Amino acid sequence: MSAQREMKEKNPWHTPATIIITVIGVIAIVALVTVAVLQNKPLPKKYKYGIVLDAGSSHTALYIYGWPAEKVNDTGRVVQVHSCKVKGPGISSYASAPLNAGESLKVCMLEAKDQVPSKRHQETPLYLGATAGMRLLNIENSTASDGVFQAVSQALQTSPFSFQGARIISGQEEGAFGWVTVNYLDDRLKQGLETTGALDLGGASTQISFVSDNYDGSESPKNSVTFRLYGNDYNLYTHSFLCYGKDQVLRMTLAHQTQSGPATVLDPCFHRGYTAIKNYTVLYDTPCVSDRKPQPAPASFNHTGTGDFQECQRVVRNVFNFTDCKYSRCSFNGVFQPSLQGPFGAFSAYYFVMNFLNLTDTSTPLEDVKKKITNYCATPWEQIKEQYPHIKQKYLAEYCFSGTYIITLLTEGYNFTSENYPNIKFIKKIKDSDAGWTLGYMLNLTNMIPAEAPDKPPLPHGGYVSIVTIIAILLFVLIIFSLRPIWPRCSKRPQII
Numbered sequence: 236m237s238a239q240r241e242m243k244e245k246n247p248w249h250t251p252a253t254i255i256i257t258v259i260g261v262i263a264i265v266a267l268v269t270v271a272v273l274q275n276k277p278l279p280k281k282y283k284y285g286i287v288l289d290a291g292s293s294h295t296a297l298y299i300y301g302w303p304a305e306k307v308n309d310t311g312r313v314v315q316v317h318s319c320k321v322k323g324p325g326i327s328s329y330a331s332a333p334l335n336a337g338e339s340l341k342v343c344m345l346e347a348k349d350q351v352p353s354k355r356h357q358e359t360p361l362y363l364g365a366t367a368g369m370r371l372l373n374i375e376n377s378t379a380s381d382g383v384f385q386a387v388s389q390a391l392q393t394s395p396f397s398f399q400g401a402r403i404i405s406g407q408e409e410g411a412f413g414w415v416t417v418n419y420l421d422d423r424l425k426q427g428l429e430t431t432g433a434l435d436l437g438g439a440s441t442q443i444s445f446v447s448d449n450y451d452g453s454e455s456p457k458n459s460v461t462f463r464l465y466g467n468d469y470n471l472y473t474h475s476f477l478c479y480g481k482d483q484v485l486r487m488t489l490a491h492q493t494q495s496g497p498a499t500v501l502d503p504c505f506h507r508g509y510t511a512i513k514n515y516t517v518l519y520d521t522p523c524v525s526d527r528k529p530q531p532a533p534a535s536f537n538h539t540g541t542g543d544f545q546e547c548q549r550v551v552r553n554v555f556n557f558t559d560c561k562y563s564r565c566s567f568n569g570v571f572q573p574s575l576q577g578p579f580g581a582f583s584a585y586y587f588v589m590n591f592l593n594l595t596d597t598s599t600p601l602e603d604v605k606k607k608i609t610n611y612c613a614t615p616w617e618q619i620k621e622q623y624p625h626i627k628q629k630y631l632a633e634y635c636f637s638g639t640y641i642i643t644l645l646t647e648g649y650n651f652t653s654e655n656y657p658n659i660k661f662i663k664k665i666k667d668s669d670a671g672w673t674l675g676y677m678l679n680l681t682n683m684i685p686a687e688a689p690d691k692p693p694l695p696h697g698g699y700v701s702i703v704t705i706i707a708i709l710l711f712v713l714i715i716f717s718l719r720p721i722w723p724r725c726s727k728r729p730q731i732i
């Protein structure tokens with residue numbers, strides 16, 4: 236018994252020095268790892284915000300974007316945190332009562348106040364960009380357009396946000412920023428991947444934007460936009476067709492059919508059984524068709540559907556000029572377009588219409604797409620209303636026309652064929668953010684996409700912590716081994732002293 240106690244007392248592992256060294260070693264390792272973990276832990280997320288109002292021809296929508304405050308330049312970090320659809324028509328419809336345009340934004344602005352934490356209000360930039368509706372009003376009556384901007388600016392200045400101005404964005408900006416949005420959200424820019432083209436169909440204009448190896452900007456330079464983003468150069472082809480949004484094209488096709496001022500128009504783009512009294516003055520009240528107004532025109536006409544896709548396509552073709560082209564190749568109306576390249580994202584009305592018609596699957600052969608639209612157009616109006624009781628009748632009545640226009644624009648306007656039609660993806664959102672020009676516009680104005688690729692930390696957080704842990708364990712083992720001279724003898728036999 237006493238020999239055993241003596242053996243314990245002589246065991247060098249139990250000397251005060253080794254115990255102290257071991258405890259200090261363990262504490263040092265724990266401290267080292269803890270510091271590494273804490274020092275590199277992502278900071279609690281403080282968000283910054285930006286707000287963009289898309290003042291379109293048919294309506295205004297508000298988008299709130301958010302991003303972590305500490306990492307501004309990382310791709311894919313800015314996301315849409317909220318959106319609000321303004322009730323009523325687009326701001327260009329308030330030309331004769333501009334104060335109401337400002338008033339119409341109030342509900343969405345109140346929502347924005349609730350969505351953005353109040354301590355961030357003052358630093359949150361607020362932009363309003365107006366598109367084709369205001370472009371047309373500005374052409375038609377620039378004083379009225381100035382009045383509308385004054386009214387909306389006054390309303391937005393009273394908001395708690397940092398209002399940065401309201402302006403018409405050019406068709407080129409609308410196309411290019413739509414392309415930036417799509418590729419930013421898809422993480423294609425930072426990684427330098429092949430980009431996705433953007434097809435945007437609005438109410439009053441439509442945009443096509445893509446990068447093509449066959450386009451360096453020398454032919455038709457007005458269609459060229461160059462960007463340097465994350466260290467990559469892009470030469471983007473973009474064109475915006477004013478008046479080729481679906482609402483204005485509908486007016487153009489009607490104007491074409493009413494050139495002689497008839498009292499009844501039999502329209503193949505509307506369902507059999509559809510009939511409505513329409514006002515000539517309202518129909519022709521847009522620069523897109525005003526020069527075609529019959530003189531003298533009766534006050535109104537009876538708009539009656541006949542529901543015939545092929546006839547509708549014939550009518551729709553009339554709005555395009557496919558013959559004049561002074562370039563090596565054109566889309567339509569004498570506009571240069573290089574050969575189509577890469578995948579395309581088609582959004583806004585492209586999505587609304589094709590989604591309703593159940594045609595978002597572009598692996599469906601084009602002939603079958605046309606058959607489906609033919610069947611939809613041929614369905615009597617009464618049956619359509621019964622089938623879709625919850626869908627706004629204005630939208631419902633126009634899907635036959637809109638589907639026909641979309642297919643004609645894509646295949647005959649932009650020259651998509653059976654081979655490359657499947658390259659189109661009809662999209663509404665990408666990773667919970669709406670596809671459209673607004674995000675690209677804000678990223679540009681807040682300088683959130685750097686021209687050069689940001690420096691990456693040499694290691695991700697997890698890798699850093701693992702390496703520190705391994706080094707700490709190695710150090711510990713080293714200390715233990717350095718204590719070797721005072722190790723107990725490695726013998727199974729008890730050492731009897």
Ligand SMILES: Nc1nc2c(ncn2[C@@H]2O[C@H](COP(=O)(O)OP(=O)(O)OP(=O)(O)O)[C@@H](O)[C@H]2O)c(=O)[nH]1
Binds near residue numbers: 438441481
């Ligand atoms: N079916 C359907 N159509 C919609 C919906 N929202 C908008 N539209 C229509 O789709 C078309 C395009 O809408 P937007 O993308 O908002 O276009 P916009 O911004 O008003 O028009 P631009 O100024 O030309 O860009 C318009 O004819 C709208 O009336 C929807 O939820 N469903």
